[in-house]
Amino acid sequence: MTKKQVATKQAPGAIGPYSQAISAGNWVYTSGQLGLDPENGTLAEGVQEQARRALQNVQAILEEAGASLDHVVKTTVYLKDMNDFAAVNEIYSSFFTEPYPARSAVEVARLPKDGLVEIEAVARKK
Numbered sequence: 682m683t684k685k686q687v688a689t690k691q692a693p694g695a696i697g698p699y700s701q702a703i704s705a706g707n708w709v710y711t712s713g714q715l716g717l718d719p720e721n722g723t724l725a726e727g728v729q730e731q732a733r734r735a736l737q738n739v740q741a742i743l744e745e746a747g748a749s750l751d752h753v754v755k756t757t758v759y760l761k762d763m764n765d766f767a768a769v770n771e772i773y774s775s776f777f778t779e780p781y782p783a784r785s786a787v788e789v790a791r792l793p794k795d796g797l798v799e800i801e802a803v804a805r806k807k
Contacts, residue, residue, distance in 0.1 A: 682706045682795045691741035693717040696793065702742045706727040707806045709746040713759060713799040714738040715792065728765045728797040732772040740776070748804040753782040759799040769798055 687709065688694075695701060695712065702711040708802035716724055716731025717738070725734040740750050758769060766786060782802070792799050 687711075687742060687746040688780075689745035690736035691719060691745070693719045693722060694768060695780055696716075702746055704746050704806070709748045709752075709804045709806060711739055711742050711804075712800045713757075713801040714783070715780070715794060715796040716782055717794070717796075722793060725780050728760075729768050729772050731796060732769045732798045735754050735798055736772065736776045739802050743802065743804050746804075746806065748806045750776055750802075750804075751778070752775070752804040752807060753802045754805060755783045755803040756785075757801050758784060758786040759789045759792060761788060761789065761792055761797045765797065775801075 682705055684703050684705045686700045687704050692714065696709055699712050702709055707737060714735045716734035717733065725731045743749055760769065
């Protein structure tokens with residue numbers, strides 16, 4: 682199986698030694714996406730706007746790889762504060778339809794750039 686780097690200017694560039702995503706066979710694995718604006722690198726204000734921007738970034742990366750949010754089978758959501766779970770869920774549910782992807786949600790001590798939420802996804806290509 683060949684792995685291929687996926688990169689798009691429609692999502693923030695990597696801020697370390699990693700790829701926005703890797704395509705391997707029919708699968709796409711995104712790196713965790715913060716709520717960063719790809720044009721200026723700033724974090725959106727508040728957890729809901731960060732979640733929205735993070736999911737828009739995931740969506741842009743998947744589209745670059747030949748997949749879409751409809752093809753996502755698994756996500757992981759990292760939260761700075763688990764008390765934000767319901768607020769993030771409200772935004773998350775507007776990006777996905779049934780059958781929803783499998784998902785894990787984890788509270789973490791700290792995220793890069795002091796973000797409030799980070800989201801990664803695994804999708805099967807079209």
